[in-house]
Amino acid sequence: MTNQDTAGKKFMRETDARILIDRRLREAEWDIENKNQVSTEETSQNGRADYILKDSRGRAIAVIEAKRFSVDPASAKQQALSYAESIDAGFIFLSNGEEIYFWDYKCRPEQKVATFFSQRDLEKIQTLRLEQKPLSVIPIPEKYYKGSEWRTPRPYQKEAMQIMDKAIEGGKRKMLLVMATGTGKTDTIALYLKRLFEAGLANRALFLVDRIDLGVQTKEVFDEILKDYPSKLLYGGKQRDESSIIISTLPTLYSQLSLFTSGYFDVIISDEAHRSIFGIYNSVLSHFDAIRIGMTATPSGYVDRNTYKLFGCWDETEQKGKPTFVYSIRRGVKDGFLAGYDIVQIDTKVSLEGVNFEGEDYSPEDLERKINIPARNEQVVQAYFTEEEKREQKKMRKAIVYAVTKKHAAQLAYYFNQAKPEYKGRFAEVITSDTEDPRGAIRRFKLEEMPTIAVSVGMMDTGIDAPMVENIIMVRPTQSPILYQQMRGRGSRLDSRINKKSFRIYDFAGVTKYFNDESYNPYSEIAKAKAGIPWGTEAKDFIEEDIEVPAGFIQVAETAQENIDVVIKRAYIEIGAEGERIDSDDYQTAWERQVQELAQAEPLVKKVKEGQELSNDESQILADRLNSPKFYFNEANLREAYRYPIGTLNDFIKTALGIQNLPTEEQLYEDRVGELFEAWMIDKQFEPEQAKILRLVKSQYIARRAPIEVSIFNEPIFSALGGLNYVLKVFNDDKLKPILEELNQSVFINS
Structure with missing residues (x-):
């Protein structure tokens, strides 16, 4: 090859890189033909700039240093810095067209980003820099308004905010809060968002929720605490919104990711971060150059490594997760901020022999056969009322029943209503994703006398703020520690309106026995302490803040x-x-x-x-x-x-x-695949026949440990269902391949 050929090839590579950079600038809403926005090949005494990006008044705001594909773009830092400083451009992008690094060189090291920032993004950051104050000079409020009353931040909420302040002031941009259910995670983060806004560290925030009904609940909190910072729910098909706070589910945001540049959000909050579908979460969070805060009620010992890494809390040396802040259920009860609990175990003689597992828990279909038996359901209801009649009460206590399937829930609700005919079928109500108006049903359960009992399948185990619940009725067996603490956590909130200081768990499924959990009532603990018995001697709760997963x-x-x-x-x-x-x-x-x-x-x-x-x-x-x-x-x-x-x-x-x-180890691997698969399935809400086919796909992946292709549906195991033609019909032809690609990427590859 001649020197001329080599030079030509090098030139083409640089040209190709610039073609990609031009395209990606357009995607970030830059008009590259407008010299008042983008100029190229400008020189000064400090060198040459490949691109200069300008603000809305035509002044240089950022420099792009372009390199050919074979060159690491980060290697051009010093050259770009000299030029940026000479023209007073505050930001630098380093790119070879494929990779982009953003360098806010006056504040922090360069970061790899998914897109170029828009003109508005850069102007926003520049304005924030001018308004920025140290977090240490922003006082934590003595009180805040919520629920038609003034409230005082609790000591641990202040502690959490102070720890986050220290982390951010130290240059940390990823954090994970582990706070037990009922300790006010949403209030804490709302107060902290206000601090970030006031300190000039954020102008726009993203709040990711598990389900849209939890997004509605979050918005209600934000509308009270953050009334000066408007929030909006992002729905499927809705275009990008310019509000201060965007609330969205992960799938909705994932489907609209192309609408947002990497600099669009300044802070991202992920609620119930332990439920991360890691592949999707990673692609969403890494798309944005933002402060990243994860929140979970899952005890730190049960948060997986991927989640710790996602929020910058994994210690590679010690090979364990170290949350930014932890406030456990035990501390909450001991400090008087959470309700203690008593447990009534009632054996209904159910054998789980032969019940298969999906992920880390029992298969709902198999449990259905074992659990949903009319005589047993009637026995559960009778036993519940027998125990309740032994307690002093002025009115029926609000309760949540955790059932196995929707059919099971419907039958339990039927027997509860039969036992209380005077309420004309309104005593118990099924609340599931199939309920005509689930949000309305939850609202009635929380605010009205009827229904007294909510029977649920998966809908009310996370994020439902219902302090008036005094009884948790577990009819669903589980071996998932995360699911168990979530169900139990629904009763942990105090309620001064009814003088609630404790709640009761009715265990018809042996769940508390499986987890070696026993009654943990602060008043009984105080009595034991007076008798000289050490605190917590009999309270061997499996969830402790200092338990570490090996x-x-x-x-x-x-x-x-x-x-x-x-x-x-x-x-x-x-x-x-x-x-x-x-x-x-x-x-x-x-x-x-x-x-x-x-x-x-x-x-x-x-x-x-x-x-x-x-x-x-x-x-x-x-x-x-x-x-x-x-x-x-x-x-x-x-x-x-x-x-x-x-x-x-x-x-x-x-x-x-x-x-x-x-x-x-094989079983543990299958558990991991199953956990990711079930989280993915919950987000997607497939039709029953689609779910049946996808569960077969999961079992085939576990057997093969290789990505699943469409051709698998021609194999004998799927013949009984009708083969590929039937599967295509069930998934409407064109949707099958994208679903398999997402399943491979989001679940199988990351397991």
Whole structure:
């Protein structure tokens, strides 16, 4: 190849890069033919600028340094900086047409972004710079107006805001708040958004919610607390809105992402961040160059690694997540901000043998067969009223019933209404996504005397602010710790109007027993303290702010198969007051040897070996004995060693004795796929036949571990359904391929 050929090829590469840059500038609403907006190839004594972007008055506001495809655009920083400073342009873009870096060089390092910023974006940032104040000079309000009354920010809400202030002032732009249900996450973030607006750190915010009804609820809060900053709900098909705060579901925003440049939002809040469909969430959040705040009620030990990374809270050295701020349910109850609870366990003799799993939980279809039995449903209702009649009450207590399926919910509501004929069928109401007006139904349940009981399937486990609920009725079995704490959290809010200080869980499904949860009532705890019994002795709630999911477990669940051995070899356990490190495999071996020895002489271990259940007192005695300086065997260390974050002491004893097996790595992988798949399905709301086909697709992916193509529907497993022609008909022909592509990208590839 001649030098001329080489030069020509280099020239073409630069030309191609500029063609792409021109196109992407147009997409960001720049008129590249208008020299008052964009000029090219301008020179000065400090060099040459490939592009100069100008503000609405024709003044230089940003410089673009263009490089050919083979050159890392970030390598041109110094050259671009010299030129930008010489013409007083405040911002720099570095691009080869494919990648774009945005550098606000007076404030922070360059960041990779998805698009160029629009002229309005750059002018907005420039204006904010002129108005900016330190967060430290913005006072946290002594009171704020909400719900027709003035409220005082709680100490932990102030603490959360102060911690976020410190993080932002230190240059951090990603944060994660872990706050128990009922502690006022939305109020906290509304107050904090106001601080960001007042400090000149934000002009426009995005608030992502799980469901549109939660968006409506959020807007109601914002309209009261942030009345000077208008908020709008973004619906499907609706064009970009210019309000200060946009509230949207993830799928709606994802479908309209091309309407927004990377500089459009200054701060993004993600509510219930633990429910992230990681592939989609990552593409949405990384599209914007914004402060990123995640909020979740999920205990920090159960937030997955992807979520921690998404919000900049994953410690690579220690291989664990470190939330920016944590306020647990235990602290909330102890501090008097959350209601304590009592548990009534009622055995309805249901066997779950043969029930299959989907993700980390039971298959609803299989549960339907086992649970939705008329005689059992009637028994549940009768037992509930029998227990309620033992309590003093002036009127019926509001309750939420968690059912397995919509059919199950309908039958339970029928029996509740039959038991109270005087209310003419209005005593209990089914509230699901199929309800004609679910938001209206929830509003009636919250504000009116009837219905007294709301029967729900998945609709009322997150985000519903219903402090008047005094009873939680669990008829749906679950092995999902996240789902359990969400259901339980619906009763945790205090309500001064009815003098509510505690609530009751009616457990007809063995859920509280599975999670070793027991009544946690602050008044009974105070009574025990007076008697000299340590606080929390019998309250072995599985959700604690200091429970840590073992790094090995998370890593193995999300790492390619060939890397699993490497991860396991790195794992270690810290024991004792001095934090002595022990290899996790050695710790397992020592544990199993110790339990087998104790089984010969220790009555409590012998009792477990013989298949008997330990009482709460016996479990505590054994736990204390095993955690003595001689052994240092405890639930937290065993969970880490076995990489099984929801295991109980009994589980690990049975494993050591060889009478129970913990989940395999394969099962954990299937759980991970199932969790992502179910979250994706919830957002999409497919028709029943479509959902049936997609569940078969999921099972085929787990078996193959390879992306799914349309051709799979020609294979025998789908023949019984009618093959490819039938599947195309169910998905309206042209929608099938995009759905599979999104399923592969958002769920399978990220599992």
